[in-house]
Structure formats: C-alpha cells, structure tokens
Amino acid sequence: LGDYRKEDISDWYDEHSKSVLGFILLMVNNYQQAEDLTHDTFVKAYLYYDSFKHYSSEKTWLFSIAHNLTVDFLRKRKPSMFFKEVFFMKKDHNPLPEEVVRLKEDSYELYNALGKLKDTYRKVIILRKIKDFSIEETAQILSWSESKVKSTLHRAIPALKKQLIKGGYLHEESI
Amino acid sequence: MKNQYDETEFDSHLKKLNSNFLWKKTKKQELKRQILTEIEQLECHDGYKTTHLSIPNKRVSLIRKLAYSGIALAVLFGLLIGSAFVSPTMAKVISNIPYLGLIFQSKSVDTLIYDELQEKGYNVRTGIRYWPEKIIEVSIVGSEPYYNEVKDDVENIVNGILESRGYDAYSLNVNKYTTKSDYVLNDEETKEKGLLEDEVANRLKQSNYQFDRIQVDPTEKTMFINIVGSKEYYHSIQDAVEKTALEVADAHKYKDYKVNVTRVTVEVKIADKRTQVLPAIAEGLMSKKEFKVTGVSYKSKPFSIIIKTSILSSDLTAKTLGAKIESEIDDFLTSEEISSILEDEPIEVIVNSKDNKKIN
Numbered sequence: 001l002g003d004y005r006k007e008d009i010s011d012w013y014d015e016h017s018k019s020v021l022g023f024i025l026l027m028v029n030n031y032q033q034a035e036d037l038t039h040d041t042f043v044k045a046y047l048y049y050d051s052f053k054h055y056s057s058e059k060t061w062l063f064s065i066a067h068n069l070t071v072d073f074l075r076k077r078k079p080s081m082f083f084k085e086v087f088f089m090k091k092d093h094n095p096l097p098e099e100v101v102r103l104k105e106d107s108y109e110l111y112n113a114l115g116k117l118k119d120t121y122r123k124v125i126i127l128r129k130i131k132d133f134s135i136e137e138t139a140q141i142l143s144w145s146e147s148k149v150k151s152t153l154h155r156a157i158p159a160l161k162k163q164l165i166k167g168g169y170l171h172e173e174s175i
Numbered sequence: 176m177k178n179q180y181d182e183t184e185f186d187s188h189l190k191k192l193n194s195n196f197l198w199k200k201t202k203k204q205e206l207k208r209q210i211l212t213e214i215e216q217l218e219c220h221d222g223y224k225t226t227h228l229s230i231p232n233k234r235v236s237l238i239r240k241l242a243y244s245g246i247a248l249a250v251l252f253g254l255l256i257g258s259a260f261v262s263p264t265m266a267k268v269i270s271n272i273p274y275l276g277l278i279f280q281s282k283s284v285d286t287l288i289y290d291e292l293q294e295k296g297y298n299v300r301t302g303i304r305y306w307p308e309k310i311i312e313v314s315i316v317g318s319e320p321y322y323n324e325v326k327d328d329v330e331n332i333v334n335g336i337l338e339s340r341g342y343d344a345y346s347l348n349v350n351k352y353t354t355k356s357d358y359v360l361n362d363e364e365t366k367e368k369g370l371l372e373d374e375v376a377n378r379l380k381q382s383n384y385q386f387d388r389i390q391v392d393p394t395e396k397t398m399f400i401n402i403v404g405s406k407e408y409y410h411s412i413q414d415a416v417e418k419t420a421l422e423v424a425d426a427h428k429y430k431d432y433k434v435n436v437t438r439v440t441v442e443v444k445i446a447d448k449r450t451q452v453l454p455a456i457a458e459g460l461m462s463k464k465e466f467k468v469t470g471v472s473y474k475s476k477p478f479s480i481i482i483k484t485s486i487l488s489s490d491l492t493a494k495t496l497g498a499k500i501e502s503e504i505d506d507f508l509t510s511e512e513i514s515s516i517l518e519d520e521p522i523e524v525i526v527n528s529k530d531n532k533k534i535n
Binding site for chain 1: 185186188189190191192193195196197198199202203206207209210211213214215217218
C-alpha cells in the first residue's frame with residue numbers, strides 16, 4: 001500500500017534533498033540542525049503524502065514543508081539563543097563542517113551576509129534569487145500573498161547589499 | 176544600462192550560491208537511508224500519524240514550562256477567590272477571610288450590578304432600598320421596545336450576581352427609566368421669586384436680623400428663611416421675621432404665602448475611620464434572609480454598632496440569632512485587615528430585637 005509513496009519520496013529525495021538542505025542551512029546556519037530538519041521534511045512529506053494535491057510541483061510542496069518546520073524550529077530556538085547571546089556576549093557561529101558540506105570560496109561572503117539579515121528578508125532572497133522559484137511558488141511556500149513577496153524582496157535586496165558593504169565585500173561604486 | 180548589468184551580475188552571483196554549495200554524496204545517501212528506515216518503521220506502525228518527528232527541540236522549553244505553570248497558578252488562584260465568592264463557608268475554610276471581610280474587600284453590590292451591566296452595554300441606573308422592603312432597583316435607560324427587549328436579560332444578570340453572593344433578601348425591580356426633569360418656572364413666577372427674595376432680604380437687613388438664606392418658591396407659595404445665631408436668638412426673632420416676610424408679600428399682593436423660618440446649622444464632622452467598616456457590615460447582614468437584619472446604625476461615643484433585627488425577643492431563637500450576628504461581626508472586626516484599620520479601639524456590638532430588646 002505504502003510502496004508507491006515510499007518510491008515517490010525516495011525519488012524526490014534524490015532530486016531535491018540537496019536543494020532543501022541548502023535552503024534550511026541558509027535559514028538556520030547550523031549544519032546538524034539543517035540535516036535534522038531535512039530528515040523531518042521528507043518524513044513529514046511521507047506522512048502527509050495524501051494531502052499533496054498536485055496544485056503545485058512537488059518541489060514547491062517540499063519547500064513549504066521545510067519552511068514550516070524551519071520557522072517552528074527558529075521560533076522555539078529564539079529564547080535560548082537570546083540567553084546565549086546575552087551570557088556569552090556574542091553570536092553563535094557554527095562553521096560548516098568541511099567534511100560533509102562545502103561552499104566555494106566566492107560565495108562565502110554572501111552566505112555570511114545572508115545570515116545577518118532578518119528571517120523574512122533572508123528567505124525571500126533564498127527562494128526567489130538563489131533557488132529561482134517564481135513569485136507564485138514563493139508565495140505558496142511562505143503562505144504569503146504575491147504582492148508581499150514582491151515588496152519584501154524589493155526591500156530585502158538593498159538590505160543584503162548594505163550588509164555586503166558593511167562586511168567590505170562589496171564596494172559602494174558597484175551598486 | 177550599467178545599473179541593469181550590475182543587477183544581473185548580482186543576481187547571477189546569488190544564483191551561484193546554489194551551485195557553489197557542495198554536499199558530500201555519502202552523507203546524502205546516509206540521510207536517505209535514515210529517512211527510508213524511519214518510513215519503514217512508520218509503515219509497520221498502525222497509527223503512524225501520531226509518531227513524533229525527530230526534531231530535537233520538540234521538548235518544551237524552560238520558559239514555556241514557567242509560563243504554563245504561571246498560568247496554571249493564576250487560574251488556581253482565580254478559582255480560589257471565585258469559589259470564595261460563591262460560598263462564604265468555603266471562604267472561611269480556605270482562607271480565613273470572614274464573610275463580612277470578603278464584602279469589605281469587594282465592591283458594594285449595587286456598584287457591582289451597575290458596573291457589570293454597564294460593561295455588557297446596558298445603560299442603567301441602579302439603586303438599593305432597605306425600607307420598607309429590601310429592593311434592588313434597576314432602571315433601564317432607553318425606548319419602550321428596547322426596554323422590553325433587554326428586560327429579561329438584565330433581570331437574569333442581576334439575579335446571577337445576587338445568587339453568586341448568596342444574597343437572598345432582596346426583591347428585584349427592573350423598570351424603565353423615566354426622566355424626572357425639574358419644573359421650570361415661567362416668567363411671571365421668576366419675577367415673583369426674584370422680587371420677593373430681594374425685598375424680604377432688604378427688610379430683614381433694615382431690622383438687623385441675622386440670616387444667611389432666603390428662598391422663595393412661588394409654586395408652593397412658601398418663603399424659606401434661615402436664621403443665623405443661637406437658639407435663643409432664633410426663638411426671639413422667629414415670629415417677627417415671619418411677620419415681616421408676610422408683610423412684603425401682602426404689599427405686592429401675593430396672596431396665601433407661608434413662611435418657613437428655620438435655624439439649620441451645618442456642621443462638618445470628620446468621618447471616624449471606624450465608620451469605614453459599616454457599609455460592609457450593613458450589606459452583608461442586610462442581604463441575607465438568615466440574619467433577619469432590618470437596620471444597621473452606629474453611635475460614636477463610645478463607638479458602638481447597633482443592629483436591628485425583625486425577630487421578637489420572645490422568640491426562642493432570638494438569643495441564637497443575636498449571638499450569630501455578633502460573632503459574624505466579631506470575626507470581621509478581629510481579622511487582620513480590619514484590626515489594623517481600627518487600631519484596637521474597642522467597638523461594642525448591640526443586636527436588638529424588633530421590640531428593641533438587646534438579644535446578644
């Protein structure tokens with residue numbers, strides 16, 4: 001009975017897991033958490049397979065599951081993060097474990113700058129510009145209206161550029 | 176053009192982040208295996224939808240725990256206080272606050288009714304009467320149809336409040352509010368009033384009588400004159416003042432005037448702090464049939480609280496009732512909260528029967 005489901009999930013995993021992991025990793029900045037959340041995304045996709053209505057592509061559906069799980073995770077993590085920051089007087093940096101995941105050097109600055117943006121800006125940039133989802137798909141994943149996607153992206157891009165300038169990676173002339 | 180070029184360059188830079196991201200193949204396969212094993216386990220499991228996912232922070236955080244227990248505590252506290260209102264006996268058992276003490280701490284019942292109805296959007300006037308009957312009166316402001324529409328709701332709300340306090344001595348009277356506007360004098364009457372007041376004042380001044388107020392009511396044909404001075408002085412000039420006033424009325428052909436000469440002094444007394452406890456005692460005792468209390472009064476020297484009841488001294492239970500009322504008041508007066516207000520000043524409690532005999 002569950003075989004076709006399992007097969008689908010297996011295929012989807014082969015095709016999209018890297019992209020999903022990348023999205024979550026950019027959101028949570030911690031590889032181990034990202035891996036756990038990716039695991040949960042596919043398990044959840046299996047559990048709620050019946051509610052997948054094929055209105056959208058399976059990729060969009062997987063991303064919306066991943067997004068919801070990530071948002072829940074971030075929401076719950078916030079208080080403890082706050083205390084950590086207060087007590088240790090610094091942000092918690094989780095360098096990527098080089099043995100499993102790697103980012104080519106010319107994208108490092110972007111990765112760091114994205115990590116400093118606020119969540120809404122970060123996710124809209126990741127989905128629209130990095131993962132190349134359409135406005136409609138992005139709206140579906142985030143459960144936003146299309147106009148909210150547009151306007152948030154409109155504000156997010158300058159914020160990202162500002163962050164890059166702050167880090168010295170981008171020169172003002174080049175904007 | 177340059178700008179557009181830069182935009183696309185920036186975009187492609189962003190897009191590159193996706194392809195620049197490398198994930199070790201073996202790790203990817205390992206995770207896949209984990210997921211598929213979990214799925215297989217779920218398949219064997221019947222109610223698999225309830226299975227928990229492996230998200231590590233499904234655990235309830237400390238802050239949440241604290242918040243939940245805080246809410247639970249607040250609810251518990253609310254229940255405690257709430258049940259104390261429902262049953263005075265309960266109040267005694269759980270918190271040692273005497274029945275009258277609870278009333279002392281809360282709003283008076285008519286304010287409570289007023290506030291509650293006002294909050295629910297009913298525009299009302301409320302009043303409480305102890306004599307000749309114990310009546311709570313609620314007047315609804317608004318049109319006749321509105322009154323008919325909400326009358327029952329208002330009645331239910333008020334009955335609910337009375338019930339929650341255990342007050343059974345009142346009959347409830349819900350009626351439609353009618354404005355009782357003051358009678359406005361017509362021009363002629365205004366003229367009559369002004370003329371007489373001025374003229375009488377002048378005449379009294381000429382005769383050197385000491386007074387502070389003259390008021391003429393042309394509708395009742397009465398002149399009110401208040402004399403200032405000792406009792407003896409008042410008695411000595413009372414008739415002369417009346418005569419003078421009547422002469423003025425006669426002179427202007429205003430017939431049938433009466434004169435009311437008074438000597439009223441208003442003395443401002445600083446309220447005794449002990450009187451603070453009276454409203455609670457009065458409300459608590461008057462509102463319940465079991466106490467049979469018809470009146471609460473006090474004397475200041477020595478401070479005593481006098482309770483009048485409707486029981487006859489010949490009644491066999493009179494003494495018991497007297498003792499019950501006295502102990503109810505004593506519990507209240509000796510409670511921590513009240514004794515700090517009274518500062519240990521002695522208060523005598525007198526409970527009288529209908530035929531004015533002390534029954535305690």
